[in-house]
Amino acid sequence: TDITHTTLNTVVLSQLRQADAIANEIIMQAGLYRKISQMPVVLIPVHFDRDPINRTPSCRRSVVLRPFITSDFMTGVPAVPGSVRLPLQVLNQIVRDITKLDGISRVLY
Secondary structure, three states: EEEEEOOOOHHHHHHHHHHHHHHHHHHHHHHOOOOOEEEEEEOEEEEEOOOOOOOOOOEEEOOOOOEOOOOOOOOOEEEOOEEEOEEEHHHHHHHHHOOOOOOOOEEEE
């Protein structure tokens, strides 16, 4: 595991926008848009599964999904994977599709 040097630029923003679009599209297609109040998609500069011998700079980042359920946006609970609000098959599809993006190491939730 390595930390990828990251600055705010068009490549990084594009990665984040693509991951966010994929996650939200799948949530909408699954009919869960009203069950999950919000789902921040966060890009972190962590490159998992690196060969410790490899000395080339890391170039991948990871995505963190934070699905949240609330009625007042002041208090709430996480949307637990495997629950009615976030079925595992939907989560697995999100993970599978985001992982296909260039430069993504892993999807965490």
